[in-house]
Amino acid sequence: xxxxxxxxxxxxxxxxxxxxxxxxxxxxxxxxxxxxxxxxxxxxxxxxxxxxxxxxxxxxxxxxxxxxxxxxxxxxxxxxxxxxxxxxxxxxxxxxxxxxxxxxxxxxxxxxxxxxxxxxxxxxxxxxxxxxxxxxxxxxxxxxxxxxxxxxxxxxxxxxxxxxxxxxxxxxxxxxxxxxxxxxxxxxxxxxxxxxxxxxxxxxxxxxxxxxxxxxxxxxxxxxxxxxxxxxxxxxxxxxxxxxxxxxxxxxxxxxxxxxxxxxxxxxxxxxxxxxxxxxxxxxxxxxxxxxxxxxxxxxxxxxxxxxxxxxxxxxxxxxxxxxxxxxxxxxxxxxxxxxxxxxxxxxxxxxxxxxxxxxxxxxxxxxxxxxxxxxxxxxxxxxxxxxxxxxxxxxxxxxxxxxxxxxxxxxxxxxxxxxxxxxxxxxxxxxxxxxxxxxxxxxxxxxxxxxxxxxxxxxxxxxxxxxxxxxxxxxxxxxxxxxxxxxxxxxxxxxxxxxxxxxxxxxxxxxxxxxxxxxxxxxxxxxxxxxxxxxxxxxxxxxxxxxxxxxxxxxxxxxxxxxxxxxxxxxxxxxxxxxxxxxxxxxxxxxxxxxxxxxxxxxxxxxxxxxxxxxxxxxxxxxxxxxxxxxxxxxxxxxxxxxxxxxxxxxxxxxxxxxxxxxxxxxxxxxxxxxxxxxxxxxxxxxxxxxxxxxxxxxxxxxxxxxxxxxxxxxxxxxxxxxxxxxxxxxxxxxxxxxxxxxxxxxxxxxxxxxxxxxxxxxxxxxxxxxxxxxxxxxxxxxxxxxxxxxxxxxxxxxxxxxxxxxxxxxxxxxxxxxxxxxxxxxxxxxxxxxxxxxxxxxxxxxxxxxxxxxxxxxxxxxxxxxxxxx
RNA sequence: GCGGACGUGGUGAAAUUGGUAAACACAAGGGACUUAAAAUCCCUCGCCCUAACCGGCUUACGGGUUCAAGUCCCGUCGUCCGCACCA
Numbered sequence: 040x041x042x043x044x045x046x047x048x049x050x051x052x053x054x055x056x057x058x059x060x061x062x063x064x065x066x067x068x069x070x071x072x073x074x075x076x077x078x079x080x081x082x083x084x085x086x087x088x089x090x091x092x093x094x095x096x097x098x099x100x101x102x103x104x105x106x107x108x109x110x111x112x113x114x115x116x117x118x119x120x121x122x123x124x125x126x127x128x129x130x131x132x133x134x135x136x137x138x139x140x141x142x143x144x145x146x147x148x149x150x151x152x153x154x155x156x157x158x159x160x161x162x163x164x165x166x167x168x169x170x171x172x173x174x175x176x177x178x179x180x181x182x183x184x185x186x187x188x189x190x191x192x193x194x195x196x197x198x199x200x201x202x203x204x205x206x207x208x209x210x211x212x213x214x215x216x217x218x219x220x221x222x223x224x225x226x227x228x229x230x231x232x233x234x235x236x237x238x239x240x241x242x243x244x245x246x247x248x249x250x251x252x253x254x255x256x257x258x259x260x261x262x263x264x265x266x267x268x269x270x271x272x273x274x275x276x277x278x279x280x281x282x283x284x285x286x287x288x289x290x291x292x293x294x295x296x297x298x299x300x301x302x303x304x305x306x307x308x309x310x311x312x313x314x315x316x317x318x319x320x321x322x323x324x325x326x327x328x329x330x331x332x333x334x335x336x337x338x339x340x341x342x343x344x345x346x347x348x349x350x351x352x353x354x355x356x357x358x359x360x361x362x363x364x365x366x367x368x369x370x371x372x373x374x375x376x377x378x379x380x381x382x383x384x385x386x387x388x389x390x391x392x393x394x395x396x397x398x399x400x401x402x403x404x405x406x407x408x409x410x411x412x413x414x415x416x417x418x419x420x421x422x423x424x425x426x427x428x429x430x431x432x433x434x435x436x437x438x439x440x441x442x443x444x445x446x447x448x449x450x451x452x453x454x455x456x457x458x459x460x461x462x463x464x465x466x467x468x469x470x471x472x473x474x475x476x477x478x479x480x481x482x483x484x485x486x487x488x489x490x491x492x493x494x495x496x497x498x499x500x501x502x503x504x505x506x507x508x509x510x511x512x513x514x515x516x517x518x519x520x521x522x523x524x525x526x527x528x529x530x531x532x533x534x535x536x537x538x539x540x541x542x543x544x545x546x547x548x549x550x551x552x553x554x555x556x557x558x559x560x561x562x563x564x565x566x567x568x569x570x571x572x573x574x575x576x577x578x579x580x581x582x583x584x585x586x587x588x589x590x591x592x593x594x595x596x597x598x599x600x601x602x603x604x605x606x607x608x609x610x611x612x613x614x615x616x617x618x619x620x621x622x623x624x625x626x627x628x629x630x631x632x633x634x635x636x637x638x639x640x641x642x643x644x645x646x647x648x649x650x651x652x653x654x655x656x657x658x659x660x661x662x663x664x665x666x667x668x669x670x671x672x673x674x675x676x677x678x679x680x681x682x683x684x685x686x687x688x689x690x691x692x693x694x695x696x697x698x699x700x701x702x703x704x705x706x707x708x709x710x711x712x713x714x715x716x717x718x719x720x721x722x723x724x725x726x727x728x729x730x731x732x733x734x735x736x737x738x739x740x741x742x743x744x745x746x747x748x749x750x751x752x753x754x755x756x757x758x759x760x761x762x763x764x765x766x767x768x769x770x771x772x773x774x775x776x777x778x779x780x781x782x783x784x785x786x787x788x789x790x791x792x793x794x795x796x797x798x799x800x801x802x803x804x805x806x807x808x809x810x811x812x813x814x815x816x817x818x819x820x821x822x823x824x825x826x827x828x829x830x831x832x833x834x835x836x837x838x839x840x841x842x843x844x845x846x847x848x849x850x851x852x853x854x855x856x857x858x859x860x861x862x863x864x865x866x867x868x869x870x871x872x873x874x875x876x877x878x879x880x881x882x883x884x885x886x887x888x889x890x891x892x893x894x895x896x897x898x899x900x901x902x903x904x905x906x907x908x909x910x911x
Numbered sequence: 912g913c914g915g916a917c918g919u920g921g922u923g924a925a926a927u928u929g930g931u932a933a934a935c936a937c938a939a940g941g942g943a944c945u946u947a948a949a950a951u952c953c954c955u956c957g958c959c960c961u962a963a964c965c966g967g968c969u970u971a972c973g974g975g976u977u978c979a980a981g982u983c984c985c986g987u988c989g990u991c992c993g994c995a996c997c998a
Contacts, residue, residue, distance in 0.1 A: 254916090258993085259914095259993055262914070265994090267998085293997090305998090345996080371998095373997065375997095377998065381998045384998095389912080390996065391998085469994095585993095698935090705923080706923075710938070711937065717950090718936090774924090774935035778934080788952090857978085860979040861931095900978050902930065902979095906979080908979060909978090
């Protein structure tokens with residue numbers, strides 16, 4: 040008799056040790072079983088794991104354990120996304136070296152992950168800051184460079200003058216550096232770029248085939264790539280007004296059909312024509328300066344008024360030599376999209392209309408709704424952007440905009456200006472090449488040497504990796520690699536004359552763009568081992584936060600393509616299945632003074648349905664705030680270890696998957712985890728009670744318990760839980776497991792220590808099923824239960840149970856009977872009853888007969904196995 | 912502004928994809944056991960009417976399609992997410 044409670048603090052470390060000794064999760068490369076690669080987005084080693092991490096890794100772990108039991112050879116590795124800013128910030132604040140800080144964090148987080156009981160093959164672990172890893176990344180960089188997939192160009196960046204570094208757009212808040220608070224400057228820097236735009240078309244096309252991805256993410260990627268089909272149109276400059284050396288203005292448009300509605304041209308402030316016009320026009324110069332300053336702030340962009348400056352330059356209309364249009368410099372035209380110049384058609388574009396009204400430019404409608412009257416159709420405050428029919432457009436009149444588009448394209452392609460076609464079809468993408476240079480220390484060094492004689496020189500293979508020096512200081516702003524007294528000074532590998540190392544390091548998104556491939560051969564002396572990568576990739580199920588829906592996933596898709604071109608892989612798409620899980624949230628608390636208070640510092644009570652919180656120490660009232668994503672600043676982070684210590688890893692794992700669908704946020708609550716704790720104890724008692732019954736050979740027959748019912752419950756649970764796991768619907772799986780547990784409880788209450796052979800068989804099967812179905816979520820508890828039931832195998836080695844079809848269907852079924860679509864009665868009838876039999880039985884059922892009151896129904900709809908609807 | 916998702920009890924949610932709305936759980940209330948507490952077990956729990964049965968209403972709101980709508984269509988309101996002057 041085990042009257043003791045289940046003690047996770049004893050059993051969890053025990054089973055972790057057993058699994059480890061048995062190498063239960065080490066991958067067998069020789070296995071003949073079908074492969075399954077499950078991967079969770081690897082963590083940044085910030086120092087501590089919270090229950091949000093637990094949710095992500097538990098989901099992957101449930102899939103991994105489930106697939107293993109179903110007979111797959113499962114690859115389930117873990118590593119660390121270990122380069123990045125926080126390590127340098129810690130270095131500056133706490134005088135800790137980024138390397139030591141990072142590896143120390145990895146150590147403590149690894150301990151936490153191990154205590155969660157994840158079925159990981161730890162022998163494949165690596166951190167992206169391991170020289171062995173970034174060594175291979177440097178090789179990839181050089182291979183890409185040789186293939187023309189990497190190039191250098193000068194581009195504008197957000198420059199923080201205090202921290203002396205480049206900032207990403209999201210690090211610029213209201214025009215200021217997020218850390219220093221300094222006004223961000225636009226600065227021209229020569230940077231390294233990956234040619235992701237080379238693959239724009241393919242990256243877009245293949246989205247259609249990513250059927251295992253959420254629709255939302257596919258859409259976000261499509262929008263991000265932003266394909267548009269349009270026309271380049273070269274407008275001749277009116278020679279009397281053209282600046283010296285300029286004879287045409289090339290614009291990009293997706294609406295060439297509206298060319299007769301054009302009333303002005305607009306160019307970006309940085310457009311060469313604007314520059315030329317500003318040469319001896321100080322007013323225009325001032326305007327251009329103003330446009331540039333506005334560039335960075337998001338808030339400014341939102342509210343900024345459309346402004347323009349008339350350059351005095353005119354262009355000639357391609358279809359009417361005598362028609363000239365003014366050229367403006369406009370603050371809403373972007374230099375790096377299209378050609379940095381547009382033609383404005385006020386009637387067909389809201390921005391152009393606003394602009395035209397402001398500067399009193401003509402507004403000629405060229406498209407009107409099909410049923411409108413051309414003579415009276417006018418544009419008011421709103422441009423007409425819908426489909427319709429062409430008007431006021433000479434030879435285009437009467438056409439649809441699409442026909443007009445093609446006609447204008449055809450005609451312009453046949454006119455030549457400055458010896459080139461005046462119009463040219465052109466596909467444009469919003470996607471830009473990926474700038475990867477960062478003026479940072481804690482990142483992968485770019486393996487390049489700059490030589491005055493030879494230019495850009497690859498670091499030779501035998502000199503890789505270019506390792507980060509350890510002896511760096513963070514006491515002044517800027518890049519420590521650049522300050523280092525000796526590191527950057529090397530001789531040119533070509534000509535041996537003094538040269539300089541590239542001191543920029545790579546964007547940390549590079550590190551995470553191929554780690555999934557590296558896991559297939561983590562210790563290889565090449566970036567991948569082709570056979571192994573081809574065998575394991577693509578990742579069958581990838582799991583992570585939706586915040587990576589665009590950049591990380593797009594970069595990884597680019598890397599797969601680039602690695603394919605350089606011979607490192609065969610797949611183009613790295614992730615077959617993608618799942619984006621919701622966050623774990625928690626209530627927030629604030630003191631009367633407005634300071635955030637941690638959940639551990641308060642006591643909660645509830646009176647008359649009103650919840651109140653007070654400070655544990657002082658008893659002072661605390662304001663209960665909104666439910667927020669866990670964050671250090673709001674102090675609502677629930678640490679993983681503290682939960683594991685009080686309730687166990689299994690309870691934590693169960694909680695984060697229960698109740699809420701996995702793609703949605705789940706709220707962490709005290710009462711919730713306590714409820715799970717009670718359930719864990721309940722399973723344990725249930726197993727122990729069952730064991731008492733099963734072990735007792737002397738109990739006699741008693742017909743109260745129907746073994747068939749229990750078998751049905753168990754088989755139905757197998758069927759439904761399996762389906763739920765297959766579709767990552769963990770909350771559904773949990774509900775089904777609860778139901779099975781309830782069914783077993785009920786049956787056992789009836790048995791009361793007196794069961795015959797059949798009943799015992801039913802109970803044995805049901806209780807073992809309960810244990811097996813729960814195993815992926817609560818592996819320690821179920822392993823303990825399995826052993827307690829007298830099994831001498833390990834549950835991790837057991838195969839997944841199969842539902843027996845014969846228990847899934849009944850001989851008789853219950854059919855709801857509706858009258859006029861509303862349920863009025865239930866009918867129990869043989870499964871194979873004919874429609875006529877069902878109809879007859881339905882009509883004579885008591886409440887139905889009463890409602891019919893002797894009259895014949897208008898109509899009876901019988902859907903066999905589903906429902907009966909009587910229309911009266 | 913453009914694009915997308917969503918809206919179901921006190922709460923988290925389920926609903927085989929057009930077929931019994933509210934499974935499962937949390938919270939709450941009542942009871943049993945106990946000297947007492949914890950733990951456990953049993954009962955109630957969408958709203959209205961009723962002593963109870965019976966009944967009526969109910970999936971943000973308004974309309975529609977259908978024998979039948981939480982599910983499909985149109986409109987309104989609200990919440991959340993992505994992009995943000997992309998020509």
